[in-house]
Amino acid sequence: MSPLVRKLEQFVRLSSTDRAYLTRAASERLRKFGPRVDIVREGERPKDVQLVVAGWACRYKQLEDGRRQVVSIFLPGDSCDLNVFILREMDHSIGSITDVTVADLSREFFEEISAGYPRIVTALWWESLVDAAIQREWTLNLGQRTALERMAHLLCELFFRLRLAGLTNGESCDFPLTQADLADASGLSKVHVNRTLQELRSANLIVLKGKTLVVPDLRRLMDAGLFNSNYLHMEREGRQLDATE
Amino acid sequence: MSPLVRKLEQFVRLSSTDRAYLTRAASERLRKFGPRVDIVREGERPKDVQLVVAGWACRYKQLEDGRRQVVSIFLPGDSCDLNVFILREMDHSIGSITDVTVADLSREFFEEISAGYPRIVTALWWESLVDAAIQREWTLNLGQRTALERMAHLLCELFFRLRLAGLTNGESCDFPLTQADLADASGLSKVHVNRTLQELRSANLIVLKGKTLVVPDLRRLMDAGLFNSNYLHMEREGRQLDATE
DNA sequence: CAATTTCAATAACGTATGTTATTCACTCTC
């Protein structure tokens, strides 16, 4: 099952027709990118919504003098917002981290699901609201948490989201972010990211080597990061747009 | 003209029927709050979308030990997202800053506009995308900008948004945020906010006294905050969902 | 209109994090 379907199914019960439709949409019109390249640049006007089918990518913004902030991380199954159908131009860039495969979802795709796949619509609504919640949590993370808490929180979030998409193996997962990436995402310097990771390591909160992250005791890492998963809204909805109450 | 209508009209040409409908929706089911009280609390499940008709409010999140981050500021005409119809519970709180009047928008309101007011739908879409863009910009602000840049940027954003809603008088506007509020919103300490404001004052970038802000030279304040307004997407759309291309 | 509380200003001092630089291990490439 694809990461997208797996993720959405956590919230909305999809029919097999829904699943088949999503799976088809995510396998047509594919584009591949190497690592560390721009997929969309600030100022551009892409025609389609981009769904990350495989690999890691990120949204980032840059100041004129080069300072760079990663504002969100795309894991397989994540898509950029509906931006492209309404706004005139991108206010940020999207760049690949690893090799990435992107599926382009056209306006027609969204018109079709609006007309005939209400559960998919609800699921995508849910996804976009969770995206917004994540962005708020990042604001809290950068504004209030110390370096150690911040890093622990970021790692927790990624671990939870990977698990939701079916991309963890027990306590471990692929982890292609470099320390420079973590610095850009956390607002810390590279050197301090290094220090912070070592602190997490020596507290046995993480094992991070090569491109693999192991979290031996997720509960403890969550405590270290003051991590509360409620903002990920990982419960199947109690009521939905088309539910009768 | 109400701040909401005025704001939305910047992007979507509304018919007089649209305007009348919005104005009516924003004048029924009103609730009033005093300053510094919670309108909705984290964990609750409000039934309606809250539209701020008058006054200033904010979204905030709090850590267990009391550290508090304001993650967004609601000006008149702003509304919280559609959260309430899809997600199980609030992942943040909404609190008043001044006296606030809120209009409750029911699910029926959204069903009606979906059925009969496509331009309002587009306008609200636009609004929610701009909200997301603002949240990303705040992430950049907290992650990369220095205290001075950060404060200048925040003031610029508020000034632009107030102007869009028709709430400025030339170079000045009401400004009810205390230094403690600015601290919570910028991730700085109160003391450092004070220092930073004085720096902005002595550079003649702002006049801030009582509850009034004057920006004598917006261009210079923008430069100081590395402020680029593109993320506010303040241009009337070139194409919309129902446009033919 | 006194009593309280809130907000702003300022000072002295502490520290978490940034900066610059060097070295070492890997990996990729020709």
Add this chain to the structure above:
DNA sequence: GAGAGTGAATAACATACGTTATTGAAATTG
């Protein structure tokens, strides 16, 4: 399989910002 480049580790040092505390003015309240 030497050379080049990237990512990680470490050190020495610098600083932007936080903390705690005090004071005065202004707003709010009984």
